[in-house]
Amino acid sequence: GAVVSQHPSWVICKSGTSVKIECRSLDFQATTMFWYRQFPKQSLMLMATSNEGSKATYEQGVEKDKFLINHASLTLSTLTVTSAHPEDSSFYICSARDRRRTDTQYFGPGTRLTVL
């Protein structure tokens, strides 16, 4: 099956710093990538939809200036959490749609962010 990687798998940072998370589709080109966050024992929450070469579309309530998304190529999207605060601590998961199979979404392994 299609493989999506995320880096880093976990990160601990100080409050006020910025953290960049990379999401790569390793063996396919992704027309669209999605960014989710998930708090413990809660469901996935879609943050934004990212299409290659265009601006990301953010879900209601998600601050686009705080969560910067760049989708520079068909295999790479990045999420930067700017000026992170403890309440940003969460499990961030990206997913990618295979260009050849536009319906199927494959998830990366996730990044656990802890802000001290």
Next chain:
Amino acid sequence: QKEVEQNSGPLSVPEGAIASLNCTYSDRGSQSFFWYRQYSGKSPELIMSIYSNGDKEDGRFTAQLNKASQYVSLLIRDSQPSDSATYLCATGEGSYIPTFGRGTSLIVHP
């Protein structure tokens, strides 16, 4: 707004039994349906996709789709403790943003 509904559970079944997970969706125009498994602390993993009415089998897993009733189910035969996880139902195709259910927690006890 598209909605996908799942019973949050937990659904508890004994080892070796059949686990039946159900999902309903609101958009009659939906064409593509997916089941994901998510272990605690991990990201979702695709198990099955189904596009046509009827059954689709893959190993111990069978997905069932009934578009007239807007109903999707996942059957897990010979359930194992390692199947204990949250199962997410999703729909979405083309340019549409995928819609996920909140997931059903499955517990398979020895």
